[in-house]
Amino acid sequence: MRSERCTDDMALSKTIYNVFFRRSSVFTVTIVVSTLVFERAFDQGGDALFEHLNRGKLWKHIKHNYSEKTEE
Amino acid sequence: MLEATAFPVAGPLKALVPGVIINEEKILIDPKKPFLCRESLSGQSPKTGPAVTVSINGKAGVRFAHTDIRVPDFSHYRRPDVLNPQKSSQESSESRKTFSYLMTGGSAVLSLYTAKTLITQFVTSMSASADVLAVSKIEIKLDQIPEGKNMTFKWRGKPLFVRHRTEKEIKTEDSVNLAELRDPQHDKDRVVNPKWVIVLGVCTHLGCVPIANAGEYGGYYCPCHGSHYDASGRIRKGPAPLNLEVPYYEFLDDDTVIVG
Numbered sequence: 001m002r003s004e005r006c007t008d009d010m011a012l013s014k015t016i017y018n019v020f021f022r023r024s025s026v027f028t029v030t031i032v033v034s035t036l037v038f039e040r041a042f043d044q045g046g047d048a049l050f051e052h053l054n055r056g057k058l059w060k061h062i063k064h065n066y067s068e069k070t071e072e
Numbered sequence: 073m074l075e076a077t078a079f080p081v082a083g084p085l086k087a088l089v090p091g092v093i094i095n096e097e098k099i100l101i102d103p104k105k106p107f108l109c110r111e112s113l114s115g116q117s118p119k120t121g122p123a124v125t126v127s128i129n130g131k132a133g134v135r136f137a138h139t140d141i142r143v144p145d146f147s148h149y150r151r152p153d154v155l156n157p158q159k160s161s162q163e164s165s166e167s168r169k170t171f172s173y174l175m176t177g178g179s180a181v182l183s184l185y186t187a188k189t190l191i192t193q194f195v196t197s198m199s200a201s202a203d204v205l206a207v208s209k210i211e212i213k214l215d216q217i218p219e220g221k222n223m224t225f226k227w228r229g230k231p232l233f234v235r236h237r238t239e240k241e242i243k244t245e246d247s248v249n250l251a252e253l254r255d256p257q258h259d260k261d262r263v264v265n266p267k268w269v270i271v272l273g274v275c276t277h278l279g280c281v282p283i284a285n286a287g288e289y290g291g292y293y294c295p296c297h298g299s300h301y302d303a304s305g306r307i308r309k310g311p312a313p314l315n316l317e318v319p320y321y322e323f324l325d326d327d328t329v330i331v332g
Contacts, residue, residue, distance in 0.1 A: 013170035021173035031177050035184040042185065 108147045108155055209332035211324075214268065222284035224273060227331055231273030231281050232319070233292070233305070234329075241290070241303040242266045248302070255315045259304045262318050270321050270331060271305035277312035292316065 020030045051058060147155060153164035210227045212234055217223050222235040237245075245259040246266070263269055273281050273292075280296035287293030289308045292301035299310030306315040321331040 013167040017166050017170040017173065021170065021177070027173065027177065031180045031184065034177070035181045035188070038181055039185050039188070 106156075108157065109145070209330055212329050212331065213327060214329060215327045220285075224284075225331075227319070232331060233269070233271050233273045233284060233316070235269040235271075235284070235303065237267055237269055237303055245302060245304040245306075248304075248306075254307050255313070257306060257315055259306075262304050262306070262315070264321070265323060268329065269304060270329065271316035271318055274317070275299055275312055276307065276314040276316065277310070282316075 019026075021027050055061065151168060153168055154161045208228060210225060210232070212225060214234070214236070217234060217236045219236050220238045220241075222233055225232040225234065242259075248259065250256040250258060259266070262271075275282050275294040275296065277294065277297055277299055280294050282292035282294040282299070282301060284292055287300040287309075289300050289302035291303040291305065291308075293299070294301075294310065294312065297311050299312035300308045301312075301316055302308050304315075305318070307313070319331055321329050323329050
């Protein structure tokens with residue numbers, strides 16, 4: 001079983017290597033594209049974490065309380 | 073048998089430190105440890121590594137100098153794929169290369185993100201927005217200032233003096249001998265239109281606000297330490313070292329000036 005997993009892993013890493021890393025041009029493109037993806041994920045994840053930690057304290061969480069009052 | 077020993081040598085010079093015999097530390101034998109390289113023998117055999125080897129890349133002779141220095145076993149630092157010298161490293165080359173490139177690419181992604189964020193921060197802070205730029209300018213209607221009077225405006229948090237000079241003042245300041253000035257500057261270099269003197273109302277000594285139409289020269293007088301400025305804002309007497317600062321300004325028409 002161990003050898004099977006080993007070969008699977010090796011096949012996967014071989015594919016990754018051949019697709020993304022073999023040519024320097026493709027490697028560069030991979031870096032740039034994954035930076036874009038990473039940036040989006042990191043920024044939005046950070047914002048989501050911040051809002052989760054400050055739930056109920058931010059203006060957008062308590063805004064509806066005050067807008068209802070002005071309507072009345 | 074190579075043992076770490078040192079013997080005092082009899083000679084004319086007396087050794088500062090008496091020679092000591094260092095007993096080699098006991099090596100714990102780990103029989104499960106595999107033979108990976110020549111150095112890994114030191115955990116296996118009670119002696120140090122073999123003194124004589126016969127192989128192509130083996131040591132040609134026995135070196136007795138520094139035999140007490142043990143060569144460390146670097147097997148822990150090697151990749152597990154290439155630990156076994158009997159195994160071909162070729163079949164693991166793809167996965168090893170993938171790992172290396174993954175690390176390189178990952179750090180490249182992180183540094184690219186960091187660089188992009190930093191540059192964005194700097195560029196956004198350096199390019200001021202239009203409302204910030206608008207605050208930094210002031211438009212002054214000059215027809216409200218009568219001749220011979222000085223008006224003070226607030227500009228960028230500092231007082232700004234706008235002085236409507238009389239013909240007499242213009243003539244007096246124009247004919248001042250530059251040799252008697254502390255900060256020699258001709259009146260022509262300090263004004264755009266000789267009728268209007270626009271200077272910052274901050275004394276160049278310690279930053280007080282001078283009083284207009286006062287002092288021995290009829291221009292400005294700083295009450296803090298007694299600096300006298302003339303009607304062109306030049307320092308004439310007192311402790312201040314420099315003339316009053318002239319900001320950048322331009323006339324839109326005869327009655328409007330924009331400072332900033």
